[in-house]
Amino acid sequence: SSDVWNAMMLLGVLIVVSVLVVSLRTALLEQRRHATLDPLTGAMNRRAFALIAERERLRAGRDGSPLTLAYFDLDDFKAVNDARCHSAGNAVLTAFTAAATGEVRGTDLFARLGGDEFVLMLPGTDAREAMMVVDRVRRLLGDTCRIDKKELTTSVGLATFRFPPSTVDAMIAGADDLMYQAKNRGGDTVVGMVFVGPWTRWSRTMANTQPVLVPVERLPVNG
Numbered sequence: 001s002s003d004v005w006n007a008m009m010l011l012g013v014l015i016v017v018s019v020l021v022v023s024l025r026t027a028l029l030e031q032r033r034h035a036t037l038d039p040l041t042g043a044m045n046r047r048a049f050a051l052i053a054e055r056e057r058l059r060a061g062r063d064g065s066p067l068t069l070a071y072f073d074l075d076d077f078k079a080v081n082d083a084r085c086h087s088a089g090n091a092v093l094t095a096f097t098a099a100a101t102g103e104v105r106g107t108d109l110f111a112r113l114g115g116d117e118f119v120l121m122l123p124g125t126d127a128r129e130a131m132m133v134v135d136r137v138r139r140l141l142g143d144t145c146r147i148d149k150k151e152l153t154t155s156v157g158l159a160t161f162r163f164p165p166s167t168v169d170a171m172i173a174g175a176d177d178l179m180y181q182a183k184n185r186g187g188d189t190v191v192g193m194v195f196v197g198p199w200t201r202w203s204r205t206m207a208n209t210q211p212v213l214v215p216v217e218r219l220p221v222n223g
Contacts, residue, residue, distance in 0.1 A: 036048035038111075038112040040090055040093060040094065040112075041093050041094050041096075041097040041112055042094075042097060043097045043100075043101070043110055043111055043112040043118065044109060044110060044111035044112070045111060045112065046111060046112070046113050046114065048111070049109055049111035049113075049119065049121075049168075050168050050169075052109055053109055053121050053168045053171075054168050056109070056121060056123045057164045057167075057168055057171065059123070060123065060124075060161070060163075060164050061163065061164055064162075064163070065123070065124045066124065066125060066126045066127075066160055066161065066162055067121070067122070067123055067124070067125070067160070067161045067164050067171075068121070068122040068125045068126070068127065068129075068130035068158065068159065068160040068161070069119060069120070069121050069122075069158075069159050069161070069171050069172065069174070069175045070119065070120040070121075070122070070130060070133075070134050070156055070157070070158050070159075070175065071117070071118075071119050071156065071157040071158075071159075071172065071175035071176050071178065071179040072096075072100075072117065072118040072119070072120070072137075072154050072155075072156050072179070073116060073117050073154065073155045073156075073179050073182075073183065074092065074093075074096060074116040074152065074153075074154055075152075075153045075154060075155055075187040075188060076153075076187075077089065077092065077115075077116040080092055080147055088147070089116075092116075092145060092147070092152060093112070093116065095141065095144060095145040095152070096118065096141055096145070096152070096154075097110070097112070097118075098144075099137055099140040099141040099144060099145070100118065100120060100137050100141075102140065103133060103136045103137050103140065104120065104122075104133065107123055107124075108120060108121060108122050108123070109121040109123075113172075119172060119175065120133075120134075120137075125160075126160060127158065127160040127192055127194050130158055130160060130192075131158060131190065131192060134156055134158060134190055135190070137154075138153070138154055138156070138190075141153075141154065153187060153188035154187075154188070155179055155182035155183045155187045155188065155189060155190075156178075156179060156182055156189070156190040156191070157174075157175040157176060157177065157178025157179030157180070157181065157182060157190075157191055157192075158175065158178060158190055158191070158192035158193070159171065159174040159175040159178055159192070159193055159195060160192065160193070160194045160195065161174075161195050162194065162195065162196045163196070165195075174193075174195060178191045178192065178193055179191070
């Protein structure tokens, strides 16, 4: 009868609409995931990191909890790409991401800034605790990733803020400066500093002029 036919048509339309809604929702979730993750390594990308890290920066400023940022740069990464091609370099980046994400808490933020440079934000974490996390990442990376039987190593700048500066970029700049100090010492090294603050902006000469900086250093993992 026509009533049965109409009911069947309505049911068919509802099924089609339901399938389309589910497909659209899945597509939107996938698009959102790709917008926040680095497509190669699966680490958080820089844009997503900046947004979430800003919330942690504001929270640390309100409650006075320490906030630590580790800046990682893989040692001799260009040589890996030159000698072994980009697929080997990509495998190294993926291995490093796996090593780092396996050692952090769900509340920590790990992101790839680009190339072979990564950052790890550790909310509510002081310099000593952060150094332990960084050392575990470095040890695990050396144990699991070798190029021509040589362990992969990293140079790390570790900046702990007792009172965070005015922007996330300023925090990254502070940790980046410390990372370059580690590079200048030959790599495979962590150079850390506790920034007591407060201040309104980061100055690249601050480490040489402010009396409220406390050095925290750890030499190479095998040293």
